[in-house]
Amino acid sequence: ERFGMAPRASPRQSDLMIVAGTLTNKMAPALRKVYDQMPDPRYVLSMGSCANGGGYYHYSYSVVRGCDRVVPVDVYVPGCPPTAEALVYGLLQLQKKIRRTGTIER
Template sequence: MAQEGTLEHGFATAKLDELVNWARTGSLWPMTFGLACCAVEMMQAGAARYDLDRFGMLFRPSPRQSDVMIVAGTLTNKMAPALRRVYDQMPEPKWVISMGSCANGGGYYHYSYSVVRGCDRIVPVDVYVPGCPPTAEALIYGILQLQKKIRATGPVSRRRELLEAKRHLEGRPA
Protein backbone atom coordinates (compact mmCIF):
# COMPACT_ATOMS: atom_id res chain seq x y z
CA MET A 1 0.00 0.00 0.00
CA ALA A 2 2.86 2.40 0.77
CA GLN A 3 4.35 1.82 -2.66
CA GLU A 4 1.13 2.88 -4.33
CA GLY A 5 1.21 6.10 -2.33
CA THR A 6 4.74 6.92 -3.39
CA LEU A 7 3.94 6.26 -7.04
CA GLU A 8 0.82 8.36 -6.68
CA HIS A 9 2.88 11.36 -5.53
CA GLY A 10 5.46 10.92 -8.29
CA PHE A 11 8.41 10.00 -6.06
CA ALA A 12 9.41 6.82 -7.89
CA THR A 13 8.91 8.30 -11.34
CA ALA A 14 10.99 11.35 -10.45
CA LYS A 15 13.86 9.11 -9.40
CA LEU A 16 13.49 7.06 -12.59
CA ASP A 17 13.67 10.26 -14.67
CA GLU A 18 16.85 11.27 -12.84
CA LEU A 19 18.39 7.87 -13.55
CA VAL A 20 17.48 8.01 -17.25
CA ASN A 21 18.79 11.58 -17.59
CA TRP A 22 22.02 10.57 -15.84
CA ALA A 23 22.47 7.72 -18.33
CA ARG A 24 21.76 10.06 -21.25
CA THR A 25 24.39 12.57 -20.16
CA GLY A 26 27.08 9.90 -20.19
CA SER A 27 26.29 8.61 -23.66
CA LEU A 28 25.65 11.53 -25.99
CA TRP A 29 26.19 10.61 -29.63
CA PRO A 30 26.64 13.74 -31.74
CA MET A 31 26.03 13.99 -35.44
CA THR A 32 28.31 16.55 -36.96
CA PHE A 33 26.88 19.14 -39.30
CA GLY A 34 30.12 20.91 -40.18
CA LEU A 35 29.56 23.73 -42.64
CA ALA A 36 32.69 25.90 -42.43
CA CYS A 37 35.86 26.55 -40.43
CA CYS A 38 34.19 25.77 -37.07
CA ALA A 39 34.09 22.14 -38.17
CA VAL A 40 37.90 22.03 -37.97
CA GLU A 41 37.72 22.98 -34.28
CA MET A 42 35.02 20.36 -33.78
CA MET A 43 37.33 17.73 -35.30
CA GLN A 44 40.12 18.93 -33.01
CA ALA A 45 37.85 18.41 -30.00
CA GLY A 46 37.40 14.80 -31.06
CA ALA A 47 41.13 14.21 -31.58
CA ALA A 48 43.66 12.91 -29.08
CA ARG A 49 44.42 16.14 -27.19
CA TYR A 50 40.84 16.85 -26.05
CA ASP A 51 39.27 13.41 -26.70
CA LEU A 52 35.50 13.78 -26.49
CA ASP A 53 35.28 10.02 -25.92
CA ARG A 54 36.07 10.58 -22.24
CA PHE A 55 32.79 12.51 -21.98
CA GLY A 56 30.88 9.60 -23.51
CA MET A 57 30.58 11.26 -26.91
CA LEU A 58 30.98 9.10 -29.98
CA PHE A 59 30.55 10.84 -33.34
CA ARG A 60 27.96 9.12 -35.51
CA PRO A 61 27.65 9.49 -39.29
CA SER A 62 23.88 8.96 -39.37
CA PRO A 63 21.15 11.13 -37.83
CA ARG A 64 19.17 8.02 -36.93
CA GLN A 65 21.93 6.91 -34.56
CA SER A 66 22.58 10.26 -32.89
CA ASP A 67 20.87 12.38 -30.27
CA VAL A 68 22.93 15.59 -30.48
CA MET A 69 23.49 17.71 -33.57
CA ILE A 70 26.44 20.11 -33.57
CA VAL A 71 25.84 22.82 -36.18
CA ALA A 72 29.26 24.31 -36.87
CA GLY A 73 29.69 27.13 -39.35
CA THR A 74 27.79 29.34 -41.77
CA LEU A 75 24.30 28.09 -42.56
CA THR A 76 23.18 29.17 -46.03
CA ASN A 77 19.62 29.34 -47.31
CA LYS A 78 20.39 26.42 -49.60
CA MET A 79 21.53 24.20 -46.70
CA ALA A 80 18.66 25.15 -44.35
CA PRO A 81 16.18 22.54 -45.70
CA ALA A 82 18.87 19.84 -45.42
CA LEU A 83 19.55 20.86 -41.81
CA ARG A 84 15.85 20.61 -40.99
CA ARG A 85 15.53 17.25 -42.74
CA VAL A 86 18.48 15.81 -40.81
CA TYR A 87 17.09 17.19 -37.54
CA ASP A 88 13.71 15.58 -38.24
CA GLN A 89 15.41 12.22 -38.86
CA MET A 90 16.98 12.19 -35.39
CA PRO A 91 15.14 10.12 -32.75
CA GLU A 92 13.72 11.70 -29.61
CA PRO A 93 15.12 13.00 -27.31
CA LYS A 94 17.38 15.19 -29.41
CA TRP A 95 19.45 18.27 -28.69
CA VAL A 96 21.22 20.88 -30.82
CA ILE A 97 24.47 22.73 -30.13
CA SER A 98 25.08 25.84 -32.23
CA MET A 99 28.83 26.30 -32.59
CA GLY A 100 30.39 29.58 -33.70
CA SER A 101 29.27 33.09 -34.52
CA CYS A 102 28.00 32.14 -37.98
CA ALA A 103 25.76 29.35 -36.67
CA ASN A 104 24.62 31.51 -33.75
CA GLY A 105 23.63 34.63 -35.69
CA GLY A 106 25.17 34.78 -39.15
CA GLY A 107 28.54 36.03 -37.92
CA TYR A 108 30.74 37.89 -40.36
CA TYR A 109 28.32 37.10 -43.19
CA HIS A 110 25.22 38.30 -41.29
CA TYR A 111 24.13 40.78 -43.98
CA SER A 112 24.68 38.44 -46.93
CA TYR A 113 21.59 37.55 -48.95
CA SER A 114 22.40 33.84 -48.83
CA VAL A 115 23.04 33.37 -45.10
CA VAL A 116 20.53 32.29 -42.46
CA ARG A 117 20.95 34.62 -39.48
CA GLY A 118 21.22 31.86 -36.91
CA CYS A 119 20.39 28.18 -37.09
CA ASP A 120 17.79 28.74 -34.36
CA ARG A 121 15.51 30.00 -37.14
CA ILE A 122 15.49 26.47 -38.56
CA VAL A 123 15.86 24.13 -35.56
CA PRO A 124 15.48 24.67 -31.79
CA VAL A 125 18.91 25.22 -30.22
CA ASP A 126 19.76 24.11 -26.69
CA VAL A 127 23.32 25.44 -26.26
CA TYR A 128 25.13 28.27 -28.04
CA VAL A 129 28.94 28.14 -28.19
CA PRO A 130 30.34 31.61 -29.01
CA GLY A 131 33.52 32.39 -30.91
CA CYS A 132 34.92 32.77 -34.40
CA PRO A 133 35.89 29.97 -34.50
CA PRO A 134 35.30 28.74 -30.96
CA THR A 135 38.14 26.74 -29.47
CA ALA A 136 37.87 23.05 -28.67
CA GLU A 137 37.74 24.01 -24.98
CA ALA A 138 34.69 26.20 -25.67
CA LEU A 139 32.94 23.31 -27.42
CA ILE A 140 33.71 21.00 -24.51
CA TYR A 141 32.32 23.62 -22.12
CA GLY A 142 29.17 23.79 -24.26
CA ILE A 143 28.86 20.01 -24.12
CA LEU A 144 29.21 20.10 -20.33
CA GLN A 145 26.47 22.75 -20.21
CA LEU A 146 24.25 20.51 -22.35
CA GLN A 147 24.87 17.61 -19.97
CA LYS A 148 23.93 19.86 -17.06
CA LYS A 149 20.75 20.90 -18.88
CA ILE A 150 19.81 17.28 -19.59
CA ARG A 151 20.25 16.34 -15.93
CA ALA A 152 18.04 19.25 -14.85
CA THR A 153 15.30 18.73 -17.45
CA GLY A 154 12.58 16.13 -17.09
CA PRO A 155 10.81 14.60 -20.09
CA VAL A 156 7.61 16.61 -19.54
CA SER A 157 9.38 19.98 -19.43
CA ARG A 158 11.53 18.94 -22.43
CA ARG A 159 8.38 18.26 -24.48
CA ARG A 160 7.02 21.66 -23.42
CA GLU A 161 10.29 23.33 -24.54
CA LEU A 162 10.11 21.64 -27.94
CA LEU A 163 6.47 22.62 -28.46
CA GLU A 164 7.27 26.25 -27.64
CA ALA A 165 10.25 26.17 -30.02
CA LYS A 166 8.08 24.66 -32.75
CA ARG A 167 5.48 27.41 -32.32
CA HIS A 168 8.23 30.02 -32.43
CA LEU A 169 9.72 28.57 -35.62
CA GLU A 170 6.28 28.48 -37.26
CA GLY A 171 5.69 32.10 -36.27
CA ARG A 172 2.73 31.47 -33.97
CA PRO A 173 2.44 33.06 -30.52
CA ALA A 174 3.03 30.79 -27.52
Protein backbone atom coordinates in the same frame (compact mmCIF):
# COMPACT_ATOMS: atom_id res chain seq x y z
CA GLU B 1 34.32 9.32 -25.40
CA ARG B 2 35.75 10.16 -22.01
CA PHE B 3 32.86 12.58 -21.38
CA GLY B 4 30.27 9.87 -22.08
CA MET B 5 29.78 10.74 -25.76
CA ALA B 6 30.54 8.77 -28.91
CA PRO B 7 30.38 9.96 -32.53
CA ARG B 8 27.79 8.38 -34.84
CA ALA B 9 27.70 8.48 -38.63
CA SER B 10 23.93 8.52 -39.09
CA PRO B 11 21.41 11.05 -37.75
CA ARG B 12 19.08 8.15 -36.95
CA GLN B 13 21.60 6.92 -34.35
CA SER B 14 22.43 10.27 -32.76
CA ASP B 15 20.77 12.56 -30.27
CA LEU B 16 23.02 15.63 -30.64
CA MET B 17 23.59 17.78 -33.71
CA ILE B 18 26.48 20.26 -33.69
CA VAL B 19 25.89 23.08 -36.18
CA ALA B 20 29.14 24.81 -37.16
CA GLY B 21 29.68 27.35 -39.90
CA THR B 22 27.51 29.66 -41.93
CA LEU B 23 24.06 28.33 -42.78
CA THR B 24 22.79 29.41 -46.19
CA ASN B 25 19.18 29.59 -47.33
CA LYS B 26 19.85 26.71 -49.70
CA MET B 27 21.13 24.42 -46.91
CA ALA B 28 18.44 25.29 -44.35
CA PRO B 29 15.89 22.69 -45.61
CA ALA B 30 18.61 20.01 -45.57
CA LEU B 31 19.50 20.90 -41.98
CA ARG B 32 15.84 20.66 -40.99
CA LYS B 33 15.52 17.31 -42.77
CA VAL B 34 18.49 15.87 -40.88
CA TYR B 35 17.09 17.25 -37.62
CA ASP B 36 13.72 15.61 -38.30
CA GLN B 37 15.46 12.25 -38.88
CA MET B 38 16.97 12.27 -35.39
CA PRO B 39 15.11 10.24 -32.74
CA ASP B 40 13.69 11.88 -29.61
CA PRO B 41 15.15 13.20 -27.37
CA ARG B 42 17.27 15.32 -29.69
CA TYR B 43 19.50 18.28 -28.93
CA VAL B 44 21.23 20.97 -31.00
CA LEU B 45 24.46 22.78 -30.15
CA SER B 46 25.20 25.90 -32.19
CA MET B 47 28.97 26.39 -32.41
CA GLY B 48 30.55 29.71 -33.35
CA SER B 49 29.29 33.11 -34.37
CA CYS B 50 28.55 31.96 -37.94
CA ALA B 51 26.05 29.34 -36.75
CA ASN B 52 24.77 31.55 -33.92
CA GLY B 53 23.95 34.65 -35.95
CA GLY B 54 25.40 34.51 -39.45
CA GLY B 55 28.85 35.73 -38.42
CA TYR B 56 30.89 37.68 -40.94
CA TYR B 57 28.28 37.09 -43.66
CA HIS B 58 25.34 38.25 -41.50
CA TYR B 59 24.10 40.85 -44.00
CA SER B 60 24.40 38.64 -47.07
CA TYR B 61 21.15 37.94 -48.92
CA SER B 62 21.76 34.18 -48.93
CA VAL B 63 22.61 33.63 -45.25
CA VAL B 64 20.26 32.49 -42.50
CA ARG B 65 20.91 34.77 -39.53
CA GLY B 66 21.26 31.99 -36.98
CA CYS B 67 20.45 28.31 -37.14
CA ASP B 68 17.84 28.84 -34.41
CA ARG B 69 15.53 30.13 -37.14
CA VAL B 70 15.52 26.62 -38.65
CA VAL B 71 15.93 24.23 -35.69
CA PRO B 72 15.52 24.75 -31.92
CA VAL B 73 18.93 25.29 -30.31
CA ASP B 74 19.69 24.08 -26.78
CA VAL B 75 23.22 25.45 -26.24
CA TYR B 76 25.09 28.31 -27.93
CA VAL B 77 28.91 28.25 -28.01
CA PRO B 78 30.33 31.74 -28.73
CA GLY B 79 33.52 32.58 -30.57
CA CYS B 80 35.00 33.18 -33.98
CA PRO B 81 36.37 30.56 -34.10
CA PRO B 82 35.30 29.00 -30.79
CA THR B 83 38.08 27.50 -28.72
CA ALA B 84 38.23 23.80 -27.90
CA GLU B 85 37.61 24.68 -24.26
CA ALA B 86 34.44 26.56 -25.23
CA LEU B 87 33.15 23.53 -27.15
CA VAL B 88 33.84 21.20 -24.22
CA TYR B 89 32.16 23.70 -21.88
CA GLY B 90 29.11 23.78 -24.17
CA LEU B 91 28.91 19.98 -24.19
CA LEU B 92 29.15 19.89 -20.40
CA GLN B 93 26.42 22.55 -20.16
CA LEU B 94 24.22 20.37 -22.37
CA GLN B 95 24.85 17.38 -20.10
CA LYS B 96 23.81 19.51 -17.10
CA LYS B 97 20.66 20.59 -18.94
CA ILE B 98 19.79 16.97 -19.73
CA ARG B 99 20.29 15.97 -16.08
CA ARG B 100 18.24 18.94 -14.87
CA THR B 101 15.28 18.54 -17.23
CA GLY B 102 15.33 14.78 -17.79
CA THR B 103 15.64 13.10 -21.16
CA ILE B 104 11.98 13.25 -22.17
CA GLU B 105 11.08 16.83 -21.24
CA ARG B 106 12.67 19.86 -22.84
